Amino acid sequence: MSKGTAGKSASGAAMSKYDIEVEARLKALEDQAHPDRCNDSSDGDLAKRVAIIEASLRKLDKLGYKDIEEITAAELA
Numbered sequence: 001m002s003k004g005t006a007g008k009s010a011s012g013a014a015m016s017k018y019d020i021e022v023e024a025r026l027k028a029l030e031d032q033a034h035p036d037r038c039n040d041s042s043d044g045d046l047a048k049r050v051a052i053i054e055a056s057l058r059k060l061d062k063l064g065y066k067d068i069e070e071i072t073a074a075e076l077a
Helices: 017-033 040-058 065-076
Strands: none
Touching: 040 065
């Protein structure tokens, strides 16, 4: 009996026809579940959302946001 392979995975492993079919179905489901993934057009919206969150945190003196901001800036420098 010969050992057949229908294809190879990204890692180079042999894949059966069933494996290939399941992989295609999974990819289709992932595309439907995450249609906005890797969409660069939302970066501006993200920056705006982060700015709003930062402004809100600055208003809460209990958090000591200014101290945390200075410590983090020093660590990243």
